[in-house]
Amino acid sequence: MTMQTERPTSRLAGEVLERNHRAIAQAITLVENGQGASELHTPLFPHTGKAFTIGITGPPGAGKSTLVDQLVAHYRAEGLSVGVLAVDPSSPFTRGALLGDRVRMRSFAADQGVFVRSMANRGHVGGLALATPSAIRLLDAAGFDRILVETVGVGQSEVDVVGAVDCTVVVEVPGMGDVVQTMKAGLMEIADQFVVNKADREGAERLARELRRVLREQSGKGANADVIQTSAHRGDGVPELLQGIEAFRERQIESGRLDERRQENLTREVAAFVGEHARRRLLGVSGTGLPPQTLEDLLGRRRDPQGLALDIVEAGLRPRLSEGVE
Ligand SMILES: Nc1nc2c(ncn2[C@@H]2O[C@H](COP(=O)(O)OP(=O)(O)OP(=O)(O)O)[C@@H](O)[C@H]2O)c(=O)[nH]1
Ligand SMILES: [Mg+2]
Secondary structure (H helix, E strand, C coil), X not given: CCCCCCXXXXXXXXXXXXXXXXXXXXXXXXXXXXXXXXXXXXXXXXHCCCCEEEEEEECCCCCHHHHHHHHHHHHHHCCCCEEEEEEECCCCCCHHHHHHHHHHHHHHCCCCCXXXXXXXXXXXXXXXXXXXHHHHHHHHHCCCCEEEEEEECCCCHHHHHHCCCCEEEEEECCXXXXXHHHHHCCHHHHCCEEEECCCCCCCHHHHHHHHHHHHHHCHHHCCCCEEEECECCCCECHHHHHHHHHHHHHHXXXXXXXXXXXXXXXXXXXXXXXXXXXXXXXXXXXXXXXXXXXHHHHHCCCCCHHHHHHHHHHHHHHHHXXXXXX
């Protein structure tokens, strides 16, 4: 894969630290393509961990981008800088997200304290799940105080975001599914803050009440989130949401849970990268580097996938183990 780099990668890290927007954009593209690992991440990592990162997830059209815009404006009014990532796991084109970006780019274009970028699934191995935490850290290293990560809640993707952020905001709207669906999707446990957006619509009050009731019932299972109603297009409820997020931040810091969560998230990331790198080393970049004979054995039911995988891992580790590397 050829990259059109405007700057040498070796210079990028330094420019990211200076919050050069073009350098940040270029670095994120590298990350998106699964590149730039050692040149970027190694020098930048010691500069990360300062930003508070917030995931905004919810169904398509729930008003996530509108809410993000509003939150950005409020954070700016408080003198905090904000990085925004719109992560679209469902399409390689980021249609909706890009459109949202253009709207936002216009209003915040002249503001050095705001950086907005969308990330798409470019289809490379590992994909967005691995790229997102790295992209977040680029913004962290660039010194943004708050980082907002918008992602559409599709299947497992919201769970991925939880693994990369300090606070998860789940956006629901009346008339799009009910609380039972929310529970089934596992959102009760992952939400640190619930938002019922489009509160100007019928059913918002009832949805909020229902969410609160279930949260109370499930508080023993780690469900502790607040429920805030917003009308994002008018800005109603946004100051309350911001307050809720900031209060959560304070509680997480004071209780030590922020560090615990970051340790868990980083550990999970290491495990994911081990899997990823092992796969690349043993099976080739695309993961399809099995020899023809082995493929025939699979199809002929002479080898089973799990047994074969274990053999490959064992064979790959053997020379390293004999070198004394565990
Ligand atoms: N009535 C009403 N409409 C809203 C509200 N918030 C957002 N909208 C509208 O809902 C539509 C979708 O808003 P977006 O912010 O793009 O929603 P999104 O969740 O980011 O959508 P995707 O990124 O495509 O998943 C837009 O037309 C908004 O103007 C609200 O509080 N009330
Ligand atoms: Mg959006």
